[in-house]
Amino acid sequence: MALTLADIRHLFDTYGAIAYSGEPVTQLQHALQTAALAEEAGADETLVGAAFLHDLGHLLNLQGETPSERGIDDLHQYFALPFLRPLFGDAVLEPIRLHVDAKRCLCAIDKDYFSTLSADSVRSLKLQGGIFSTAEADDFMRKPFAQDALSLRRWDDLAKRPERVTPSLDHYIQLIERLAESHRAAAGTRD
Numbered sequence: 001m002a003l004t005l006a007d008i009r010h011l012f013d014t015y016g017a018i019a020y021s022g023e024p025v026t027q028l029q030h031a032l033q034t035a036a037l038a039e040e041a042g043a044d045e046t047l048v049g050a051a052f053l054h055d056l057g058h059l060l061n062l063q064g065e066t067p068s069e070r071g072i073d074d075l076h077q078y079f080a081l082p083f084l085r086p087l088f089g090d091a092v093l094e095p096i097r098l099h100v101d102a103k104r105c106l107c108a109i110d111k112d113y114f115s116t117l118s119a120d121s122v123r124s125l126k127l128q129g130g131i132f133s134t135a136e137a138d139d140f141m142r143k144p145f146a147q148d149a150l151s152l153r154r155w156d157d158l159a160k161r162p163e164r165v166t167p168s169l170d171h172y173i174q175l176i177e178r179l180a181e182s183h184r185a186a187a188g189t190r191d
Contacts, residue, residue: 002086005180009173011059016169020055022120023160027058032166033159035175038152039167046091047148049179051155052172053088054096056080087180090145098149099156100128101140106153108137116157 003011016028025033035052043051057079081093103121106113108131117125125131132140140146 003083005087005173005177008053008056008176009169011056012169015059018059020160021058021124023118024162025160027055028169029162029164029166030156030159031055032169032172033161033164034152034155035172036164036166037155037158041151041155043151044091045175045179046089047095047152048172049088049176050092050095050148051152052176053080053084053092054099054152054156056084056096087183088176089183089186091148092179094143094145095148095152098140098143098145099152101132102146102149102153103157104129104132105137105140105146106150107131108134109141118157118160121157 012028012031016026016031018027019025020027020030023030031052031054034054035048038048038051060083061079081097084093084096103117103125107117107125114122114131
């Protein structure tokens, strides 16, 4: 079943106030901050859209607050994809799918990265398969959209400040509406 844009807004309106996995922000604050950081970095709209939607799987597969404390990996990076695929192309979906593996890769390729992770990110890293080997990191880096996923991951890690001011939910809903319309138009030209 595909989500509509109204469904996405409903998910944020209904579940956005849930705490973001042991962090001092809500799910909505985290989504808005990640997208705002992407915009501030000059990312294109597809990557900003991916940043906004990257944790939507948490809102679709509710496991309560901080599931990693209970040994649960909710596989959120995969969970939302079937619901989003009719709306968006790979430039939005692949960074979402790869953002967890990007954390595993960054731990392997950046000697300082692991020390910047929050306690929950360290817990979830173990549940998600741990730090990549050199060969796994090399394989990851060759994937399409790997660089976008690495950027998304870094914004994800920084999007945990309760005092951060961001554009509104409406701002990002309008952005993903444009992306969905563009995807529909491109799909129409392929038919």
